[in-house]
Amino acid sequence: xxxxxxxxxxxxxxxxxxxxxxxxxxxxxxxxxxxxxxxxxxxxxxxxxxxxxxxxxxxxxxxxxxxxxxxxxxxxxxxxxxxxxxxxxxxxxxxxxxxxxxxxxxxxxxxxxxxxxxxxxxxxxxxxxxxxxxxxxxxxxxxxxxxxxxxxxxxxxxxxxxxxxxxxxxxxxxxxxxxxxxxxxxxxxxxxxxxxxxxxxxxxxxxxxxxxxxxxxxxxxxxxxxxxxx
Numbered sequence: 001x002x003x004x005x006x007x008x009x010x011x012x013x014x015x016x017x018x019x020x021x022x023x024x025x026x027x028x029x030x031x032x033x034x035x036x037x038x039x040x041x042x043x044x045x046x047x048x049x050x051x052x053x054x055x056x057x058x059x060x061x062x063x064x065x066x067x068x069x070x071x072x073x074x075x076x077x078x079x080x081x082x083x084x085x086x087x088x089x090x091x092x093x094x095x096x097x098x099x100x101x102x103x104x105x106x107x108x109x110x111x112x113x114x115x116x117x118x119x120x121x122x123x124x125x126x127x128x129x130x131x132x133x134x135x136x137x138x139x140x141x142x143x144x145x146x147x148x149x150x151x152x153x154x155x156x157x158x159x160x161x162x163x164x165x166x167x168x169x170x171x172x173x174x175x176x177x178x179x180x181x182x183x184x185x186x187x188x189x190x191x192x193x194x195x196x197x198x199x200x201x202x203x204x205x206x207x208x209x210x211x212x213x214x215x216x217x218x219x220x221x222x223x224x225x226x227x228x229x230x
Contacts, residue, residue: 010179026096156188
């Protein structure tokens with residue numbers, strides 16, 4: 001069996017969390033978005049959701065392009081200042097997840113680097129969601145970072161896993177993927193030829209058993225133990 005040469009991590013609800021003690025770290029600034037845009041909540045939610053894949057894969061240039069598309073489709077005109085305010089609020093909302101990073105997560109990354117394992121980040125996200133990444137305590141540990149909006153592919157598309165391997169200079173079978181399971185990412189990693197582990201340390205108890213077929217990690221440093229055994 002190939003020795004593990006690289007570990008790929010998901011970001012949200014794996015390395016960082018938007019919740020603390022079961023409560024969101026930031027208030028949901030988007031609750032009033034529809035009203036401020038002159039739309040009903042149901043229409044806004046539907047159109048925002050319909051743009052999900054294109055948002056994640058960079059088919060929209062940025063948040064402002066998404067909003068222009070959404071508003072044009074609904075034949076609504078909104079002052080540019082309102083859209084700018086919504087963007088800034090969303091950046092702040094997502095920034096909160098980068099606060100209070102679990103020290104055990106940092107320790108896991110430190111130990112992996114110490115043992116010569118390459119680290120990659122593979123996250124389905126848009127620019128405003130990871131605006132805080134460069135300044136967070138996780139960034140220095142990673143050899144490669146793939147944000148889907150930049151890569152042009154999103155999990156579980158096999159292409160984004162292959163791209164990560166190419167950039168790290170490793171084969172898929174030499175990689176381990178660790179994530180909370182969103183976006184069918186664990187099955188995607190498995191199909192790409194990787195060993196996938198289900199990180200459940202941030203997940204509520206009622207959510208942990210909804211994904212099956214992958215070994216579960218109850219705490220970050222358990223990943224170290226599993227990798228050493230692989």
